[in-house]
Amino acid sequence: MEVPQGTTLLEAGELVGIEIPTLCHIDLKGTCVKNKPASCRLCVVEVEGRRNLAPACATNCTPDMVVHTNSARVIRARKTVAELILSDHPNDCLTCPKCSDCELQRLVMRLNIRQMPYNDGEKSERKNEVTAAITRNMEKCIYCRRCESVCNNVQSVGVLGAIRRGFDTTIAPTFDRMFKDTDCTYCGQCVAVCPVGALTERDYTDQLMADITNPDKIVIAQPAPAVRFGLGEEFGLKPGTIVTGKLATALRDLGFDYVFDTDFGADLTIMEEGAEILDRLKKFLAGDKSVKLPIMTSCCPAWVNFYEHNYPDLLDYPSSAKSPAQMFGAIAKTYWAEKMGIPREKLVVVSIMPCLAKKYECTREEFKVDGNPDVDYSITTRELARLIKRANINFANLPESNFDSPLGESTGAAAIFGVTGGVMEAALRTVYEVYTGKTLPRINFDEVRGFDGIREATIDLNGFELKVCVAHTLSNARIIMDKLRAGELDYHVVEVMACPSGCIGGAGQPYHHGNIEVLKARCEALYAEDEGKPIRKSHENPDIKKLYKEFLGEPLSEKSHHLLHTHYFDKSIK
Amino acid sequence: MIVMDEDDCMVSVAKFYLEFTVGESCGKCTPCRIGNKRMLEILTRITEGKGTMDDIEHLKSLAATIKDTALCGLGQTSPNPVLSTIDNFYDEYVEHVKKHTCRAKQCKALLTYTVNPEKCKGCGACARNCPADAIMGDVRKPHVINPFKCIRCGMCQSRCRFDAIHVF
Numbered sequence: 001m002e003v004p005q006g007t008t009l010l011e012a013g014e015l016v017g018i019e020i021p022t023l024c025h026i027d028l029k030g031t032c033v034k035n036k037p038a039s040c041r042l043c044v045v046e047v048e049g050r051r052n053l054a055p056a057c058a059t060n061c062t063p064d065m066v067v068h069t070n071s072a073r074v075i076r077a078r079k080t081v082a083e084l085i086l087s088d089h090p091n092d093c094l095t096c097p098k099c100s101d102c103e104l105q106r107l108v109m110r111l112n113i114r115q116m117p118y119n120d121g122e123k124s125e126r127k128n129e130v131t132a133a134i135t136r137n138m139e140k141c142i143y144c145r146r147c148e149s150v151c152n153n154v155q156s157v158g159v160l161g162a163i164r165r166g167f168d169t170t171i172a173p174t175f176d177r178m179f180k181d182t183d184c185t186y187c188g189q190c191v192a193v194c195p196v197g198a199l200t201e202r203d204y205t206d207q208l209m210a211d212i213t214n215p216d217k218i219v220i221a222q223p224a225p226a227v228r229f230g231l232g233e234e235f236g237l238k239p240g241t242i243v244t245g246k247l248a249t250a251l252r253d254l255g256f257d258y259v260f261d262t263d264f265g266a267d268l269t270i271m272e273e274g275a276e277i278l279d280r281l282k283k284f285l286a287g288d289k290s291v292k293l294p295i296m297t298s299c300c301p302a303w304v305n306f307y308e309h310n311y312p313d314l315l316d317y318p319s320s321a322k323s324p325a326q327m328f329g330a331i332a333k334t335y336w337a338e339k340m341g342i343p344r345e346k347l348v349v350v351s352i353m354p355c356l357a358k359k360y361e362c363t364r365e366e367f368k369v370d371g372n373p374d375v376d377y378s379i380t381t382r383e384l385a386r387l388i389k390r391a392n393i394n395f396a397n398l399p400e401s402n403f404d405s406p407l408g409e410s411t412g413a414a415a416i417f418g419v420t421g422g423v424m425e426a427a428l429r430t431v432y433e434v435y436t437g438k439t440l441p442r443i444n445f446d447e448v449r450g451f452d453g454i455r456e457a458t459i460d461l462n463g464f465e466l467k468v469c470v471a472h473t474l475s476n477a478r479i480i481m482d483k484l485r486a487g488e489l490d491y492h493v494v495e496v497m498a499c500p501s502g503c504i505g506g507a508g509q510p511y512h513h514g515n516i517e518v519l520k521a522r523c524e525a526l527y528a529e530d531e532g533k534p535i536r537k538s539h540e541n542p543d544i545k546k547l548y549k550e551f552l553g554e555p556l557s558e559k560s561h562h563l564l565h566t567h568y569f570d571k572s573i574k
Numbered sequence: 575m576i577v578m579d580e581d582d583c584m585v586s587v588a589k590f591y592l593e594f595t596v597g598e599s600c601g602k603c604t605p606c607r608i609g610n611k612r613m614l615e616i617l618t619r620i621t622e623g624k625g626t627m628d629d630i631e632h633l634k635s636l637a638a639t640i641k642d643t644a645l646c647g648l649g650q651t652s653p654n655p656v657l658s659t660i661d662n663f664y665d666e667y668v669e670h671v672k673k674h675t676c677r678a679k680q681c682k683a684l685l686t687y688t689v690n691p692e693k694c695k696g697c698g699a700c701a702r703n704c705p706a707d708a709i710m711g712d713v714r715k716p717h718v719i720n721p722f723k724c725i726r727c728g729m730c731q732s733r734c735r736f737d738a739i740h741v742f
Binding site: 037038041042052055080084085088121142143162164169 | 596597599628643644650
């Protein structure tokens with residue numbers, strides 16, 4: 001066969017339908033998520049004329065190459081390597097959170113391994129940790145180094161790396177510190193790429209079930225925009241299946257007393273953040289030199305952690321608006337609770353998120369009133385899927401239903417929060433109409449869509465050229481922040497999402513296993529949901545209008561500031 | 575090529591080299607990080623008389639795979655001492671496993687120290703110097719070594735002036 005220059009044997013195999021097994025390799029094509037250290041040695045193949053076996057992931061095709069991908073020598077080597085991995089693995093698959101979704105498990109099945117001949121040897125002992133967001137169970141680690149690549153190259157956070165050497169190697173923060181003592185942003189992308197159960201989310205499902213079954217508690221659900229485009233995959237539905245209606249039914253079946261929608265919070269975020277953008281722009285145009293531009297979005301909790309840790313000198317730039325989930329929590333526990341006559345301590349607000357950093361966000365002291373958090377805790381899309389399976393709910397055959405009113409009404413602008421560029425587009429729809437007083441000629445802002453790491457666009461607002469920038473992954477955010485620090489940034493609004501492709505590729509979503517098509521399908525579904533909504537601009541959401549009329553007054557009012565805005569802290573490690 | 579005499583145990587030699595590579599392994603690739611450690615564990619078992627014939631087969635298979643799959647030169651060459659000693663001195667491996675003996679008298683766990691009663695004068699030098707208090711006997715009468723207490727340090731042999739301590 002002929003392949004373009006630079007094609008690896010692994011890629012060439014894919015082209016002709018030969019799936020060479022790998023563990024360490026991951027390449028989320030079109031994004032910067034890439035790891036090919038050639039360290040697991042499971043993809044070895046026999047190349048005629050070569051003395052030893054070649055790793056297919058790191059060997060390029062050359063002219064007249066003859067390759068055997070399934071010779072006895074190759075299969076014996078793969079089997080022995082897999083047996084070696086198992087010899088330093090707990091092999092507690094039955095109770096492992098990654099069971100049935102584990103790449104090592106799948107590989108062992110594929111290699112038909114029935115014995116573990118090297119299992120009487122010493123096992124590695126590693127430090128484990130349970131944070132608010134991430135659980136580290138490092139004796140399960142197989143040293144594929146995907147987490148290290150993502151943490152360093154994709155997120156530029158640089159927390160994870162290999163420490164010590166030989167059999168004592170472990171992947172951990174420098175000096176084997178705990179995550180809580182590092183710059184970890186809890187973006188969870190290490191979890192999203194971990195092939196085994198070494199890095200997983202902190203599980204809150206048992207706590208949730210305890211609250212649901214407690215008759216003294218009123219439990220309300222708020223699923224994030226991205227959840228409905230990923231959840232179906234856990235039940236065998238094809239990627240990109242929109243399950244909004246089934247999601248609402250499933251949450252009710254699980255026993256949630258009220259099923260609302262974080263999308264409502266997203267619309268509210270646009271109202272507040274949009275007003276903030278307009279406020280700063282107005283001051284800027286009036287010649288106020290002290291106004292901080294660009295204004296940056298603050299919906300992504302990992303991004304918030306990132307700038308609190310790395311750019312404490314620039315904390316005035318991001319919008320002070322809380323994330324949609326926290327806005328929702330604050331409104332649910334004030335406006336809605338008062339309306340319903342439910343005391344705050346009886347109310348449990350649970351967010352269902354594609355995100356791990358949201359779990360951490362719930363624990364922030366500034367989001368608590370007398371120790372009672374606005375959002376009690378957050379579960380991931382995967383945890384929700386586990387709950388649904390445990391409750392014998394036949395998800396695929398569920399009837400569809402709507403979210404409850406009034407905190408369940410949302411617009412297309414909120415739906416697109418789940419993808420990179422979505423918050424910017426939603427904000428532009430509102431900012432344009434409020435600023436110009438005109439109706440948008442076209443609702444879609446295609447210029448901010450796509451998966452490019454950093455995207456720029458100029459929007460004409462009645463002659464004023466609004467320069468916007470959209471970035472996803474924290475390494476791209478770092479580029480922007482470094483420019484800002486150096487005074488070289490020429491934008492008015494910047495959106496940052498920590499996860500590659502935004503929330504649809506969040507660390508709490510069903511595992512993509514390195515398949516970019518899954519993320520693309522979710523992205524298409526998300527834009528389709530937006531197109532299908534009767535209202536596609538946040539400021540036209542009738543329940544949002546009602547909320548402002550009955551309770552908040554207007555965006556950036558004193559009450560809004562009190563409930564919907566936050567402040568940031570210098571969390572740099574001194 | 576390395577030249578050694580009959581005082582060198584081939585299993586111990588392989589183990590010695592492997593201790594070096596296990597210590598030097600960077601830990602990046604699976605075969606070197608875990609494979610060499612497992613080979614060293616097997617060799618240690620054999621030198622302690624706890625090896626099985628399966629262990630020898632596992633050694634061969636591990637060595638071949640590590641040589642074939644390790645990422646760098648260190649890993650690719652680390653099994654050579656194992657492969658070459660198994661190829662050329664297979665009998666010594668089998669002796670360690672089946673007879674629990676080490677002909678070079680290097681594998682301490684496999685050695686048995688005894689007193690030859692015909693040569694022993696009962697001077698007590700061995701008993702006085704034994705750090706494990708493993709030797710008993712009356713003065714001017716042949717002494718006896720308690721094999722359960724003996725730590726195979728060789729002290730008795732070095733102190734005996736009558737060549738009465740035998741090792742096998």
